[in-house]
Amino acid sequence: MCFVTDLTEGKTPLADRSPDELAAFLAAQKTAYDALQARGLKLDLTRGKPAPEQLDLSNALLTLPTSYKDADGVDVRNYGGLEGIREIREMFAELLWVEPSQIVAGGNASLVMMREVLTDLWLHGAVDGERPWGQEEKVTFICPVPGYDRHFTLLDWFGIDTVTVPMNADGPDMDEVERLAASDPSIKGIWIVPTYANPTGSVVTQEVAARLASMPTAAPDFKILWDNAYALHHLTQDEAKTADILGLCSAAGHPHRPIQFASTSKITFAGAGVAFLAASVENVGWYTKHLGAGAIGPDKVNQLRHVEFFGSADGVRQHMAKHRDILAPKFAAVLSVLEEKLGGLGVATWTDPTGGYFVSLDVVDGTAARVVQLAKDAGIALTPAGASFPGGNDPRDRNIRLAPSFPSLEAVRDTMEAVATCVLLAAAEHLSA
Numbered sequence: 001m002c003f004v005t006d007l008t009e010g011k012t013p014l015a016d017r018s019p020d021e022l023a024a025f026l027a028a029q030k031t032a033y034d035a036l037q038a039r040g041l042k043l044d045l046t047r048g049k050p051a052p053e054q055l056d057l058s059n060a061l062l063t064l065p066t067s068y069k070d071a072d073g074v075d076v077r078n079y080g081g082l083e084g085i086r087e088i089r090e091m092f093a094e095l096l097w098v099e100p101s102q103i104v105a106g107g108n109a110s111l112v113m114m115r116e117v118l119t120d121l122w123l124h125g126a127v128d129g130e131r132p133w134g135q136e137e138k139v140t141f142i143c144p145v146p147g148y149d150r151h152f153t154l155l156d157w158f159g160i161d162t163v164t165v166p167m168n169a170d171g172p173d174m175d176e177v178e179r180l181a182a183s184d185p186s187i188k189g190i191w192i193v194p195t196y197a198n199p200t201g202s203v204v205t206q207e208v209a210a211r212l213a214s215m216p217t218a219a220p221d222f223k224i225l226w227d228n229a230y231a232l233h234h235l236t237q238d239e240a241k242t243a244d245i246l247g248l249c250s251a252a253g254h255p256h257r258p259i260q261f262a263s264t265s266k267i268t269f270a271g272a273g274v275a276f277l278a279a280s281v282e283n284v285g286w287y288t289k290h291l292g293a294g295a296i297g298p299d300k301v302n303q304l305r306h307v308e309f310f311g312s313a314d315g316v317r318q319h320m321a322k323h324r325d326i327l328a329p330k331f332a333a334v335l336s337v338l339e340e341k342l343g344g345l346g347v348a349t350w351t352d353p354t355g356g357y358f359v360s361l362d363v364v365d366g367t368a369a370r371v372v373q374l375a376k377d378a379g380i381a382l383t384p385a386g387a388s389f390p391g392g393n394d395p396r397d398r399n400i401r402l403a404p405s406f407p408s409l410e411a412v413r414d415t416m417e418a419v420a421t422c423v424l425l426a427a428a429e430h431l432s433a
Contacts, residue, residue: 011343011344011345012344012345013344013345013346013347014345014346014347014427014428014431015346015431016346022428022431022432023432025424025428026425026428026429026432029421029424029425029428030425032421032424032425033374033378033421033422033425036378036418036421036422037377037378037379039378039379040379041378041379041380041414041418042379043379043380043381043407043411043414043415043418044380044381044406044407045380045381045382045383045402045403045404045407045412045415045419046381046382046383046403047383047403047406048198048266048357048358048403048405048406049270049403049405049406050266050270050323050405050406051326051405051406051407051408053326054266054323054326054327054405055269055270057319057322057323058267058268058269058309058319060309061268061269061272061305061306061309064304064305064308064309065301065304065305065307065308066308067304067308068301068304070085070086070087070300070304070307071085071086071087072085072086074300076300076301076303076304077300077301079296079297080296080297081297081298081300082104082288082291082292082295082296082297082298083104083105083284083288084103084104084105084106084274084298084300084303085105085300085303085304085307086100087303087304087307088105088274088303088304088306088307089103089104089105089276091307091310091312091313091316092105092262092274092276092313092316093278094313095231095232095313095316095317096228096231096242096260096262096276096278097241097242097244097246097247098246098260098278101281101284102246102278102279102280102281102284103276103277103278103284104276104277104278104284104287104288105274105275105276105298105303106274106275106276106277106298107274107275107298107299108263108265108271108272108273108274108275108299108302109263109265109275110227110229110261110262110263110265110275110276110277111150111154112275113261113275113276113277114151114154114225114227114261115154115157116287116290116291117225117259117277117287118154118158118160120286120287120290121133121188121221121223122134122158124290125221126221126223126256126286127221127256127280127282127283127286128220128221128256128257129220129221130220130221133188136186136188137186138161138186139158139159139160139161139186139188140160140161140162140163140184140186140187140188141155141160141161141162141163141187141188141189141190141191142162142163142164142165142172142177142180142181142187142189142190142191143155143162143163143164143165143190143191143390144164144165144166144167144171144172144173144190144191144192144197145164145165145166145167145388145389145390145394146167146199146200146360146388146389146394146399146401147167147191147193147197147198147199147388147389148191148193148197148198148199148227148388149387149388149392151191151225151227152389152390152391155390156390156391160188161186162390162391163180163187164389164390165177165180167197167200167202168202169200169202169203170202170203170204170205170207170208171192171194171202171203171204171205171208171209171212172190172192172204172208174208174211174212174215177190177211177212177215178211178215178216181215181216181217181218181219181222182215182216182217182218183218184218185218185219186219187217187218187219187222188219188221188222188223189222189223189224189225190212190222190223190224190225191225191227192204192212192224192225192226192227193227193228193229193230194209194226194227194228194231194242194243194245195228195230195231195240195242195355195356196230196231196233196234196240196353196354196355196356196357197230197356198229198230198356198357198358198388198401199351199358199359199360199388199399199401199402200351200353200358200360201351201352201353201354201355201356201358201359201360203240203354203355204242204243205243206243208243209243209244209245209248210243210248210252212224212245212248213245213248213249213251213252213254213257213258214248214252214253214254221256222257223257223258223259224245224249224257224258224259225259225261226245226258226259226260226261227260227261228242228260228261228262229261229262229263229265229266230266230355230356230357231262232267232316232317232320233266233320233323233327233355233356233357234320234324234354234355235324235327235328235331235353235354235355235356236324236328236354236355238354239355240354240355245258245260246258246260246278246279246280250280255280255282256279256280256282256283258279259277259278259279259283260276260277260278260279261275261276261277261278262275262276262278263275263276264306266323266357267316267319267320267323268306268309272302273306274302274303274306327357327405329409330404330405330407330409330412331353331359331404333404333409333412333413333416334359334402334404334412334416335350335352335359337413337416337417337419337420338350338359338361338416338420341417341420341421341423341424342420342423342424345424345427347363347364347423347424347427348361348362348363348364348423348427349361349362350362357403357405358401358402358403359401359402359404360388360399360400360401360402361399361400361401361402361419361423362398362399362400363398363400363423363426363427364398364426364427364430364431365396365397365398366396366397366398366430367397367398367423367426367427367429367430368385368386368394368397368398368399368400369385369386369397370426370429370430371385371400371419371422371423371426372384372385372400374422374425374426375418375419375422378418378421378422380415380418380419380422382400382402382419383400383401383402383403385397385399385400386399387401388401402416402419404416
C-alpha cells in the first residue's frame with residue numbers, strides 16, 4: 001500500500017493559482033457539477049459488499065453438502081460441537097497461521113463473535129484479568145484512524161471510551177500506542193485490521209506486530225482484537241502475509257493478549273459464510289465456556305458444505321484468485337480516475353491498496369462533508385464523511401472511504417468521475433472563500 005500524492009506534469013496546484021485563475025476554475029467546476037446533476041445519476045459507493053459476480057463464484061454451495069456426517073462421523077444436522085467441525089478448523093488454521101486447537105468455527109458473522117468477546121470481558125473478565133471490565137471505573141480502547149466504523153459502533157454500544165492514533169502504512173503509530181498503553185490502566189485494548197486495513201489498505205508489518213506483542217501495558221488484561229477480515233483478499237500477485245500475532249505474543253510472554261477474528265463473508269456468501277475466532281488455547285476455552293451458556297452449537301451443515309466446496313486450504317486460495325480477477329479492474333478504475341482528474345492539483349491524496357475492499361481518499365481539510373453532500377445531491381451515495389473515526393468525528397473533515405467492490409466496472413468509472421467533480425468543486429469553493 002502506498003499513498004499517491006500528485007501527478008504534477010502540466011498542472012498547477014489550486015493553492016498556487018492567482019485569484020482570477022481560481023475564480024475561473026471555480027466557475028468551470030460549477031458548470032461541470034450542474035451538468036452532473038442534470039444526468040440524474042443513481043450510484044452507490046458506500047459499503048464494501050461483494051458484487052453479484054463474486055457471489056456467483058460460490059453458487060455450488062447451494063447443492064452441498066452431499067453428506068450429513070463430518071470426517072469424524074458426527075451427524076452435523078444435530079446439536080453439539082461449540083468449537084465447530086474439525087475439518088474447517090484445520091483448513092482455516094492453516095490459512096490463518098494458527099494451530100487447530102487455537103481456532104473456533106462459528107456462525108456466519110465475525111462481528112457477532114467480536115460482540116460476544118466484549119460481552120464476556122464485560123461480564124466475566126479476561127483469562128488474565130483481575131475482574132470483569134464492567135466493574136472498572138472506566139474502560140478505554142485505542143483506535144487507529146482512519147479505521148473500521150463497526151468497531152467504533154461496538155465500543156460506543158458498551159460505553160467504552162476511545163483514544164485515536166494515526167494508522168500508517170506499516171500499521172498504527174507504535175510510539176503513541178506504546179505510550180498510551182503503558183500510561184493508563186483504563187486502556188484495555190486496541191482494534192487492529194492487520195492486513196489490507198479498512199479503509200487505508202495498510203498492512204501491519206512483522207516489526208510493528210512484534211512491538212504490539214511485547215509492549216508493557218498498565219492493564220494486565222490488555223487485549224489486541226485482531227480483525228483479520230481481509231487476510232486473503234489480495235488485489236495483486238504480491239500477496240501480503242499477516243503477521244503471526246498469536247506466536248509473537250506467546251513468545252513475548254503475553255499469550256492471552258491477542259484474539260483474532262476472520263470469516264468467509266467476502267469469500268463465499270456474505271450472509272451465509274463461516275466466522276472464526278483464534279486465540280490461545282485458554283482463551284478458546286474461555287470463549288466456548290461462555291458461549292455454551294446461550295448456544296448448543298453452530299450451523300455445522302454450513303461448515304461441512306464449505307469444507308466440501310473448498311476441499312483444502314489451497315482450494316480457498318484458488319477461489320480467492322477468482323475474486324481478484326473481478327475486483328482488481330475496479331480498483332484500477334478508481335485509481336485511474338483519481339490520477340487523471342485530481343493528480344497534480346494539490347486537492348487530494350489517496351491510497352493505492354494491494355488488497356482489501358477500500359480506497360481511502362483524503363480531500364482538502366474541511367471539505368469532506370461538503371464533497372459527500374455534493375455527491376448526494378447529484379445522486380451518488382458515499383460513506384458519510386467521518387465514518388472512519390470514532391463518533392463519526394474526523395477532526396480534519398478530510399477522509400472519505402471509497403468502496404468500489406459492489407457496482408459494475410462501468411458504474412465504478414462513472415461514480416469516480418462524479419466524485420472527482422465534487423472534490424474539485426468543494427476544493428475550489430474552500431480556497432475561494
